Amino acid sequence: MTTHQAPFTALASVYDAIMGEIEYDGWAEFTLTFLRSEGFTPRNVLDLACGTGNSTRPFVEAGLQVTGLDLSRDMLTVAQKKLPDVTFVQGSLTDFQVPGQFDLITCMFDSINNLLTHEDMLACMERVRGHLTDDGWFVADVNTRIGLRDLWEGGVIEGVVPAEDGQDVHYHWSHHYDEERELGMIQAFFRMEDGSEFIEQHTERGYDPRELGELLEKAGFRDITICEYPDYAAPDEDTPRVWLFARVKEATRG
Numbered sequence: 001m002t003t004h005q006a007p008f009t010a011l012a013s014v015y016d017a018i019m020g021e022i023e024y025d026g027w028a029e030f031t032l033t034f035l036r037s038e039g040f041t042p043r044n045v046l047d048l049a050c051g052t053g054n055s056t057r058p059f060v061e062a063g064l065q066v067t068g069l070d071l072s073r074d075m076l077t078v079a080q081k082k083l084p085d086v087t088f089v090q091g092s093l094t095d096f097q098v099p100g101q102f103d104l105i106t107c108m109f110d111s112i113n114n115l116l117t118h119e120d121m122l123a124c125m126e127r128v129r130g131h132l133t134d135d136g137w138f139v140a141d142v143n144t145r146i147g148l149r150d151l152w153e154g155g156v157i158e159g160v161v162p163a164e165d166g167q168d169v170h171y172h173w174s175h176h177y178d179e180e181r182e183l184g185m186i187q188a189f190f191r192m193e194d195g196s197e198f199i200e201q202h203t204e205r206g207y208d209p210r211e212l213g214e215l216l217e218k219a220g221f222r223d224i225t226i227c228e229y230p231d232y233a234a235p236d237e238d239t240p241r242v243w244l245f246a247r248v249k250e251a252t253r254g
């Protein structure tokens, strides 16, 4: 029987098996290289929407003091098992409260696209701002509208991967883009070797660079770079995913 599960709950048990090929190390290096080019060396990082800790791990390996935050208890349980020395906190992107301030706050793998309204995105950016040190940086990757439309309308991703418990997991993700509501939806279906099946539905909103810039400015950020991975090129109207680097402190570079 297929059960319908809330987003990022049952998925936690198979997430790492499916994300085996994702460039987490490349993303962290891309982030730290940008900061180095700005003459900034972070000592601590808050990884928002950290999931099972895959985006968190490279920062631990780089020697930073890391805190991870996610809404999903199931994702955090996997993360804590993998990274026992990291502090993980359950919280929401829109109203999180974590003790201390951070040199770097990240939100990776289009997690921020889970915020479906400008109000929620602004609330998140304001929270981030409140948790950053004076010269700290916010870094996130974001699906643009065209990215979501091209990637998500009619697209299917399917495969079989071995899960940690040795069972094969068959996954079939079908994507749909609702033009009217400007929302991308994934119907993520999983069948385990023992015959159990579950479905999670995930919804994302795309954000274009100009929109992101305006929201960041509204939240008080001043030094803002929006670019492409991996070469930091300026995005154009066809760019499917952008990276934002933002801090409150004004730029002093010439």
Ligand SMILES: C[S@@+](CC[C@H](N)C(=O)[O-])C[C@H]1O[C@@H](n2cnc3c(N)ncnc32)[C@H](O)[C@@H]1O
Pocket (backbone or CB within 6 Å): 007, 008, 019, 048, 049, 050, 051, 052, 053, 054, 055, 069, 070, 071, 072, 075, 091, 092, 093, 094, 107, 108, 109, 110, 111, 114
């Ligand atoms: C695609 S996963 C990315 C996880 C991790 N950053 C990675 O790169 O593998 C998206 C994550 O966002 C989390 N998430 C979604 N909405 C959230 C919210 N409003 N507040 C906090 N976390 C959220 C989910 O629980 C999930 O772990």
